[in-house]
Amino acid sequence: MTGQETARGPKHKQDLTRRKVVAAGAGAVVAAGVGGTFAAGAFAGEETAAAEAKSAAKGKATGTSGEACYKLTSETTEGPYYIDADKLRRDVTEDQEGIPLTLRLKVIDSGSCKPLANAAVDIWHCNALGVYSGYEAMGSGGGGGGGGGGTPPSGTPTGSPSGPPPGGGGGGHEEPTDDERYLRGTWRTDKKGEVEFRTVFPGWYQGRCVHIHTKVHVNGTWTDAGYEGGTTCHTGQLFFDEESVLASAEVEPYSTNTTARTTLDEDTIYPGNGTEGGLLKLKYKKNAIARGVVATLTMGVDPAG
Template sequence: MTGNQQNNGPKHKRDLTRRKVVVAGAGAAVAVGAGAALASGAFADETTDSASASASSTSSSAETCYKLTSETTEGPYYIDADKIRRDITEDKEGIPLVLNLKVIDAETCKPIANAAVDIWHCDALGVYSGYESLSTGGGGTAPTDAPSGTPSGTPTGEPPSGAPSGGTGGGGHEEPTDDERYLRGTWKTDKQGRVAFKTIFPGWYRGRTVHIHTKVHVDGKWTDTGYEGGHTCHTGQFFFSEEAVLASAEVEPYSTSTTERTTLTEDTIYDQSGTTGGLLKLKYDKKNIAKGVVGSITMGVEPDSTNDGTSL
């Protein structure tokens, strides 16, 4: 699960790189705000939520089961997971988000159990933990209307780095500049290939649409100290509908951002392919998104391939 893995192509296992992570202590803070109850309840009943999301997409499962989920760039702000936890919120403010994920073998459609799934994303104002001095937050005077339109000026924060397939570059990995690790975490999939995380709805920064990064690691071993060995079979990103992002922009602290936003259709990473490209299925109160959001998606991966996102 290290960022310097080389892509050896489909159906080719690389030599295992040993890695160890420290299990995070108990007591991670729950998402704060008036809407925490909705997301908290969904997280507590994660199996039901995941099953419900899966059932709701049954009509399309036959045709999507055999589609590989799009591989994307790792980006410059990946940190080999050192927090084994499902609640990654810490003390960050924002709209509560429960992320229900399912990992399946894209060829056999069978769930992949005991995989290590990483997620990481910026906070409500576009700042990444571990890279606060490199990230450019968007705090300031609230804009007169919801952020939209074409970004201008030199992109800051995590730079765009080409299309998800056939693109060039990856932004280059940056070494962490601080010890913060909020909005980052790793957890294992259950027997049904499911895993759920509690976090907050991400914000945005110039040059990228709202997104969450993910990696799926397989063939490793879970120990008392964390996860060891294995290889990265999938590196991707999750995306949010424009409707949900515009609704979030009306809620503090998102509403205080002065940063221009790249829309979903303008993004250089999202391939416009819907679920296959990482577009989340979202559930929330359309009249009050601040209550919380539940996002769900099934990832079809090739467990025998190595896709670490550094060579796209």
């Protein structure tokens, strides 16, 4: 286990006495992958894939919704790289290169099984080379070394390790090192409890499998400036199956990331309980993952505490 994230669980509920999400400008909200390799058209063909995924998810939900809605989605550690007051937007890509990812989440009350409307959902994750915005100085997930590229270490380690582990904080919060905010955003759930984000398939960094962080906030107020107040009813992580990660590793720029990768089974944070633990349902064209991925998951939360 690395220092950047530990299995120390967060408080199940956190009072947000002063929380404000700053709304992004109209241009930022609609800029689908501006700049970089996946500029306009990054999600080409996505509309068809999204419709198919939604239809498939609906069909599967018919037989399993009764079981799923009585299970709380597993709580996991927040990690050191959360930044409050992120941008209010659905497209968080900015200029980051990578495989286009449509992330479609549904939030339900685990007790009543009813959709949770007007909840604020945060997501944040590293880029294809394992770097988090706001913490670029820490390199690949706090491990240092310029974002996962370069030559892997060789030889036999000598002596005993000393000082704090890479990333520091033992899972505690780290103060941001820069003003970048790519691959971070907040959006509200609709009347069906659904929210959709456009981003890129995350990469990996030392000591962790591929994942996306998420939080769900309720009882806050939506204003012209964003979202204020409320409480956090869920802090978790979303995970990717090994087959999809191996496929992504064949695509640039993921293929240039030489950081040793932790598999889903080796990860110390993933609870190992499938969709209840945050394992995403993925849809993409076999042998053509570079064209894009649609990821879906229903999250059961307890809004009342």
